[in-house]
Each structure stands twice: as structure tokens, then as C-alpha cells.
Amino acid sequence: MTERLYYHDSFLYDFEAQIREMQDHPKPAIFLDRTAFYPTSGGQISDTGVISTDNEKLRVTEVAETEDGRVIHYLEAPGKALQPGTKIRGQIDRTRRRDHMQQHTGQHVLSAAFVKLFDLHTVSFHMGDDYSSIDLDATALTKEQVEEAERLANEIILENRPVEIRFVTRDEAATLGLRKIPGADRDELRIIDIRDFDLSACGGTHVNQTGQIGCILLRKAEKVRQGWRVEFVAGQRAVVTARRDYISLTETAALFSAHIYDVPVQARKSLDEIRGLRKQREQSLEELAEAQAAAILSGVQEENRRKLVVRTFADRDMNFLKLLAQKLTRIVPNVIALLGTTSPQPSLVFAQSVGQSADMGKLMKEALVKVGGRGGGSKDMAQGGVPDAQSISAALESAASQING
Numbered sequence: 001m002t003e004r005l006y007y008h009d010s011f012l013y014d015f016e017a018q019i020r021e022m023q024d025h026p027k028p029a030i031f032l033d034r035t036a037f038y039p040t041s042g043g044q045i046s047d048t049g050v051i052s053t054d055n056e057k058l059r060v061t062e063v064a065e066t067e068d069g070r071v072i073h074y075l076e077a078p079g080k081a082l083q084p085g086t087k088i089r090g091q092i093d094r095t096r097r098r099d100h101m102q103q104h105t106g107q108h109v110l111s112a113a114f115v116k117l118f119d120l121h122t123v124s125f126h127m128g129d130d131y132s133s134i135d136l137d138a139t140a141l142t143k144e145q146v147e148e149a150e151r152l153a154n155e156i157i158l159e160n161r162p163v164e165i166r167f168v169t170r171d172e173a174a175t176l177g178l179r180k181i182p183g184a185d186r187d188e189l190r191i192i193d194i195r196d197f198d199l200s201a202c203g204g205t206h207v208n209q210t211g212q213i214g215c216i217l218l219r220k221a222e223k224v225r226q227g228w229r230v231e232f233v234a235g236q237r238a239v240v241t242a243r244r245d246y247i248s249l250t251e252t253a254a255l256f257s258a259h260i261y262d263v264p265v266q267a268r269k270s271l272d273e274i275r276g277l278r279k280q281r282e283q284s285l286e287e288l289a290e291a292q293a294a295a296i297l298s299g300v301q302e303e304n305r306r307k308l309v310v311r312t313f314a315d316r317d318m319n320f321l322k323l324l325a326q327k328l329t330r331i332v333p334n335v336i337a338l339l340g341t342t343s344p345q346p347s348l349v350f351a352q353s354v355g356q357s358a359d360m361g362k363l364m365k366e367a368l369v370k371v372g373g374r375g376g377g378s379k380d381m382a383q384g385g386v387p388d389a390q391s392i393s394a395a396l397e398s399a400a401s402q403i404n405g
């Protein structure tokens with residue numbers, strides 16, 4: 001077992017120890033007789049830092065727990081002159097440790113707030129690099145509950161209550177009314193005591209006073225399989241997150257020339273406008289297609305008891321081509337329309353009035369084979385995409401000659 005110095009003092013960033021054992025595979029790592037490095041466990045991610053000897057400095061990239069209760073320190077590179085018994089000095093990355101203490105103690109306060117206010121218990125805790133989250137054993141969670149828990153948690157932070165570490169026996173713990181008792185059958189439990197607010201058994205690193213958490217900001221709350229997940233950030237992370245929110249909100253507000261608090265109203269207004277314009281545009285295109293179809297048909301002579309329309313357009317999309325083909329083949333009962341557009345996407349649409357004898361799907365396939373496009377369709381309507389705008393007119397000509405042939 002490695003002696004864990006952080007059990008007694010979370011603010012111990014600098015310590016001395018001796019190497020017990022080294023390991024090369026799968027990654028270089030060392031075991032110490034004692035350590036202040038916190039290993040990933042209980043939802044909290046590990047410390048990082050530096051281990052130095054008289055001769056070298058080694059970066060600790062990750063710290064974990066082994067099954068037999070030892071702490072393993074993974075190194076960025078193997079040491080050159082490490083041996084069992086070598087004296088080392090360990091230095092924890094302070095900023096990272098402080099951040100973890102803020103998130104973790106913040107979690108205790110928040111979990112207790114949900115219990116005190118709504119009797120909602122935390123079933124799991126996750127600490128990430130960006131944000132942390134707790135899963136509440138809840139079937140429903142309202143926006144108001146989230147805000148109220150956030151308010152109480154920050155109240156407790158402002159009151160700067162002491163956060164103490166106590167070691168008690170399992171029997172003693174049973175009488176204390178802990179919010180959380182670990183399942184493992186250890187005789188001695190480490191209790192984190194937030195004065196007159198929360199008692200829970202925990203092996204993590206915590207601040208000494210709730211004021212050191214700084215503040216806590218609740219973010220997304222979402223339904224998950226086992227209840228409700230509440231994301232939060234504490235301390236500097238809360239400030240960084242609020243700053244990032246503010247920047248993106250400010251940028252959005254500038255687009256609307258509005259105050260940030262008016263952004264939702266402005267955004268809704270714009271979306272309504274867009275919806276209205278889209279509808280208007282559809283109507284206009286419908287009318288345009290109708291008029292264009294009538295104009296085209298009046299200029300085409302009937303041959304062999306049908307009207308063959310062959311046209312190439314620019315700046316018309318496939319949807320408009322289809323609309324136009326529909327109009328052309330419905331206004332007059334004996335039309336075959338072979339339409340192409342060169343941009344934005346070179347495309348072809350072939351259509352015929354219902355009851356005509358040609359096969360548009362087959363005609364399209366044959367035309368596309370020649371120009372390397374893809375598409376198909378039914379007997380009366382077919383469409384295809386063509387890789388090269390230059391080949392549109394050739395494809396139309398060859399299809400037209402097939403119809404006439």
C-alpha cells in the first residue's frame with residue numbers, strides 16, 4: 001500500500017519520498033513509498049506534475065490506483081538512473097489540483113443542496129476536462145429546481161464554511177447520517193465534513209473552506225437513463241465558461257444590432273421572417289414555372305402529334321427544373337420535356353405527359369452513361385446529376401435524337 005499524503009492535506013503540493021519499484025511496460029512508471037499525487041478514482045481525474053531526483057526531472061502524466069491499493073505514477077519518459085530506494089521530490093501541478101479541489105468540493109455542496117431542497121440523491125459523479133456532472137436519482141427536474149440548488153450551493157460557498165477531514169470507524173459512520181457511504185468493506189472511513197451542511201465518505205481532494213470553491217455555475221440539465229444529469233463548473237472554470245458564453249452571445253447580438261438580452265426575441269423574429277420568405281419564394285417559383293411553361297409551349301410546334309421541349313438553363317436548381325417539367329407536362333397532354341441546368345449543380349430532368357409512350361427513366365440512364373452522371377426515375381419523370389456543365393447540351397441533344405429517331 002502506498003501512503004497517501006493527500007488524505008490528510010490536500011494543499012500539500014511538494015513532498016519527498018523513495019522509489020519502491022519501477023515499470024517499463026506498457027508505459028514507464030514508478031511506485032513510491034508515499035505520495036501526494038491523487039490517482040484517478042471516485043469520479044475525480046488524477047493529478048499531474050514532476051518527480052525529480054538529484055540528476056533528472058521526470059514529468060508525471062497520469063496517476064492511477066492498482067488493484068492491490070498502490071498508486072502508480074506514469075512518466076512521460078523513462079528515468080535514466082532510477083532504482084528502488086532512490087530519493088525523489090514530487091511536485092504537484094498546483095493549478096490543476098486547485099481546479100480539481102474546486103470541482104470536487106463544489107460537487108459535495110451541490111449534491112447536498114439537491115438532497116436538502118428536494119430529497120434528490122446523487123448516484124454518480126463525473127469530472128471532465130471542461131465540465132463536471134452529477135447524475136440525480138430523479139424522474140423529473142425543473143428549471144426552477146436547478147436554479148434553486150445553484151443558489152443554495154453558492155450561499156454555502158459564500159458562508160465560507162470549514163471543510164474538515166475526519167477518520168471514523170464504519171460503526172461510528174453509521175450513526176452520523178452520512179449522505180454517502182462507500183460500498184467497500186473498509187474498517188476506517190474518511191469523512192468530508194462541510195460544517196452543518198454535508199457529511200460524506202470520500203477519498204478525494206477538497207478545499208479547506210467552502211469559500212475556496214469560488215462559485216458554482218449550473219449548466220445543462222438533461223434526462224439520462226438513470227435519472228437527470230446536471231452539468232456544472234466551479235471556481236475559475238465558472239468564470240472562463242461565463243466569459244466564453246458572453247463572447248458568443250455578444251457576437252450574436254452584434255449580428256442583430258441588439259442588446260444580448262434581446263437576442264432570443266430577435267432570433268425568433270428572424271426565423272419567422274425566414275419562414276415567411278421561404279413560403280413566398282415557393283409561391284413565386286410556382287408562378288414563374290407556370291408562366292415560363294406556358295411561354296415555352298406557345299413557341300414549340302407539334303410534331304408527330306407531340307410537343308418536344310428541349311431547354312438548357314443557368315442558375316436554376318434541380319427542384320425548379322422538376323417544377324417546370326411538371327407544369328410543361330400537365331398544361332398540355334402530349335409533351336416530352338428534356339431540361340438541363342448548368343449551375344449551381346449541372347443536372348438533367350426528363351419528363352413526359354401521362355399516357356405518352358416513351359420511357360424517361362431508361363432515356364435518363366442512357367444519357368447519363370455517356371456523360372458519367374448518376375440518377376434515374378420512373379417512366380414519366382427522371383432526374384440525374386452530371387459532373388460537368390459542358391456535357392449538358394450534348395446529353396440533351398442525344399436524348400432528343402432518340403425521341404425523334
Ligand SMILES: [Zn+2]
Nearest residue numbers: 104202203204
Ligand atoms: Zn469528495
